[in-house]
Amino acid sequence: MMSQHQSQRLSGEALETFSPNAQRRLDVSRLQGRVVDQSDEVAIDGWLGAMERGFLDALPPTLRMRRELRSTLVGSRVVGVYDGAADGFGDRIEQGDAAPVAETTDEEAAHRAIPASPAGTAQGWPTDLTLVGGASVDAWAISAVTVAGTHRRRGIARAMIADQLDAAVASGASAAVLTATEGGIYGRFGFGPATRSTTLRFDPRLASWRDDAGGEVTVRLVAPQTLRAEAPQVFDRARAAGDIGRRDVWWQQALRVFSLRLFNHGDSGTTLALRADSTASGRLEGFALYRVFGGEEHGRLVVDEVCAATPAAEAALWRRLLSTDLVGEVTARSRPVDGLLPWLLTDPRAVSPQQTSDSLWVRVLDVCAVLSARSWPRSPAGTRLRLRVGDSSGYADGDYLLRVDEQGVGSAERLAVAAATDASDVTLELDVADLGSLLFGYTSAGILAAAGRVQGVGEDQENALALADDLLATAPAPHLRTPF
Template sequence: MPRPVADGKIGSMTAFDVRPVTEDERRSTFDLLGRSLHSNRVSDELWSRFGVSWPAAHKFGAFDGDTPIGIASSFDTDITVPGGGVLPAAAVDGVGVRADRTRRGVLTELMRVQLADVAARGLPLAVLHASEPTIYGRFGYGSAALGKTIRVARPAARLHDRVPLAGEVRMLTPDEAVKEIPGLYHRIARRPGMIGRPPLWWPVMHDRLAGPDGDHVVAVHSGPDGDDGFVVYETVSRRSLEAPDEGAVLQVRDLHADSPVARAGLWRFLLSVDLVSAVHARHRPVDEPLSAMLTDHRHAATLAVEDDLWLRPVDVAAALAARTYRAADPVVLAVTDRLLPANTGHYEVGPDGARRTGAAADLTLDVDTLGMLYLGEWSATALVQAGRVQAGDPAAVARADELFTTIAAPWCGTHF
C-alpha cells in the first residue's frame, strides 16, 4: 500500500510507496535521476550501449502508483581502509527526487530503506559523492576525504631536475584504452579511501569517454616491471577571436600511479604536450607533491579543496575493527546513530584494534562525525574545536589524534 507522508511545508498528505526497482523500471528510474540532476535525456542508442551500468539490483524507487518520483541507487564495491585492509562497501551512485515531490519525506524514506538494506546485506560501510553537502549528514554520512583542484601553467612550469626520471609513456588507441586500463587500475596499490571499480562501472564512466566514440586521451606509464600508471584527459580549446593563439587546456579526469616515479612520469608527459597553456586537474590527493616537483612552485596553483568522498559507517563495530591504529593509549568513543540504532554504544579503540565496551566515554560523537574521523582526513582535535566531538577527557583528544592519523591522506579518485 502507498505510504502517506506529511508535507512539512503545506501540511498536505502525499502517498507514495518505496520498493525495489524491477527490470522493467530501469529506464524510467534512470531518466528520473537524470531529470533531477538536470542532465540531458539519454537517447535510445546510448541506453542500448550503457544501460548495462544501471542494473535493477540495489535500487529503490519511490512510486506514486506506477510512476517513479524518487530513486536511491548503489552498487557493491570495496574500499581500502587505513592499514591496507579492504572492506566491502555500498557505493551510492544515484539519488534524486522529482522536482514537484521534493521536501515531502521522499528522500528520507528512500535513504532509510537503502541503509536498512545495506545493513541487512552485511556491508559495513557506504560511500558517496555529494551533489549537495548539506543533505547527507543527517543520514549519517561524513566528509571523509578531500581533494584539491590544481592548475599548472604551461609552458612556464618545469619539473625540477631531481624529480625521478625513469620509464616511458605511450598513448593508447581507444580500443586499447577500453581493454587495458581496467586491469591496470586493479593492479595499482591503493591508499585509504580508494574503491574498487566493478565491471558495471567501466562502460559509462570510462569507455564512453576514452573508447572509440569518446573524446578523451589515455596514456600509460611503463617502468622496469611493466605498466604502472595511467592518465585520462581531454583537450579543451581556449582559442577565441580575442586570443586566436591561446593554447589548449589539458583537463585531467583520471590519474593513478603505482609509485612516485610513475606519477612523476605521467606529470612530465602532461607538461611536455605542445600548444598547451595549462593543465587542470580536479580532485587530486591533497598531499600530492606536484608543486614541490616544479622548479617554481608558484606555477602550480591550488584553486580549491573540496570533499572527495563521504563515508557512512553502517556496522560501526566491524568498520572500527577493520582498520589499524597508531601507537597510543586507547580511547573510548560513545557513538550515536539515530537511523541504525544498533550502532549506538561505546567502543574502545587502541593499537590492538577496536571492540564494544561498557567503559565510560572519553569522546562523544554522532555516526556522521565518525565517518569524518575514520579514514584519517580530520583530526580529533579539529573535530573537537568544530564542536563535532565532545571530549569528556581532554587528554584523550591527543591520543585519538595519534591513533587515527595516517601517513598518506585518504583519497578516492573514482567518479561514480
C-alpha cells in the first residue's frame, strides 16, 4: 500500500513533466512525450484504450468498470508519446468493443472518437522493494509499457523508459522494477531478471499428507471483502526478498471490492476466500483467494493467492484447498520455486511444476543504497569486494567498494577514479543489468562469467568470482508474490 510519503513524492516538478532527456530521443521522429492529466477523462480514456490494445485487450464494457480502471492510475505517473501528424489515429470506441452498455443510453458517447490517443504508453509509481534479509528500499515500479504497431522502431520505448528512470531518480528511488511480457527488451535498459515463479498443477485426489495439521490454526470460508482491513497486515508480515508494496487498488480488485479483475487475478469465475486464524489468539495468520470451475465429472480449482505469515497457516490453507469436493485438478499460479507445499505431502511428485519463468526484473539506480540495505553472510574476518559497474545510461556507472562486517552488515561507498585503479582488493566487473540479477541470487557470478557477461579483474579472477558467489547466494529463493 502506498505511504503518504510516497504519494507526496509524485508532486515534485520533475515528475509533472516529460523528461527533457527522454524528449530529445523523440525529437528526431517528431513525436511528443507527455505526462497525461488524469483529470481529463477523454485524455485518460485515450491512453487506456491505447494501453489495452497494446496487450491485445479492450477498454472495459461498462462505465463502472471504466471508472475503476481510471482509479487504478491515481497516485501514479501516466505517460504517453503522441504523434501530432496522426492525432486520434484509429481510436474510435466501437460498440461491443469498448462501448458503455446498460449503464448509459448516450449513443453518441458510445461511438465518439477519442482524440489524441498515444502511440506509446507507460506508467510508473513509487513503491518499496524488499531485499535479501527483509530490509526494503525505495523503488519505482514501471508498468503498462506499449508501443503501437504503426510506430515501431522510432525510439518510443527507449524514450519512455528513459523518462521513467529519470522520474525514479527524481523520486529518490534506489531501483526500478518491472515485469516483462517480452524478455528480450529490458536488458538494454539495465534491467536484469531477479526472481522466478512457477505454476503448480496436480490432482488433489493423489495428494497424501505427511501428518495432521493439528489445532494451531482454524480455517473458514469468508467473503473476500471481509479481509480488506487485515489482509495487508498479513502480507506485510509474510513479505520476503523480491516483493514490492501493494497499493490500495491492488487490494480492491483482489478482494473483489472492484468488479474489474487485474494483476493476474483471472477474468472469469467467482473469487472465494479462506482465512486462517490462530486458534489461541484469533489473529489472522493467513488467507487464500481461489476460484472453482465445474466440469462434467470433476471440476477445476485455480489458486490465485496463498499468503501466510506462519508455516502452520500456510499448511492449513493448502490442506483445505486440496480437500475441496468434486475437484480433479488444482492449478496454483505465481508460486515460489522452492515453496513449502511439496514437502507437506508424502510424495512431493504429486505437485508438478508446469511452467517456471522470470517474474521481477530489477534495475539498480543507487548501488550504495541497495548494497548497504541487503544482508550478507557472516564472515569471521569480514569481507571486501570491489564492483566495477558499467551503465550506459550513467545512473549507476562507477566503481564501488562493498564491506561486510563480522555480523553480516554491509556498507558500500562509491570510489574516486584514482582509488578505482587500486588492485589490492578483489574486483568484479559487470553490467548494471547483471548486478540486478546477482543482487537477488537469481544466478551466480560463475555462470555469468562462463557466459562472458561478468569477469574478475586482475590476477585473482577466480577468487573474485568465488567470493561474489559466496556473498550473493540466497536461500530461500526471492519471490515476487505481487503481480503488477
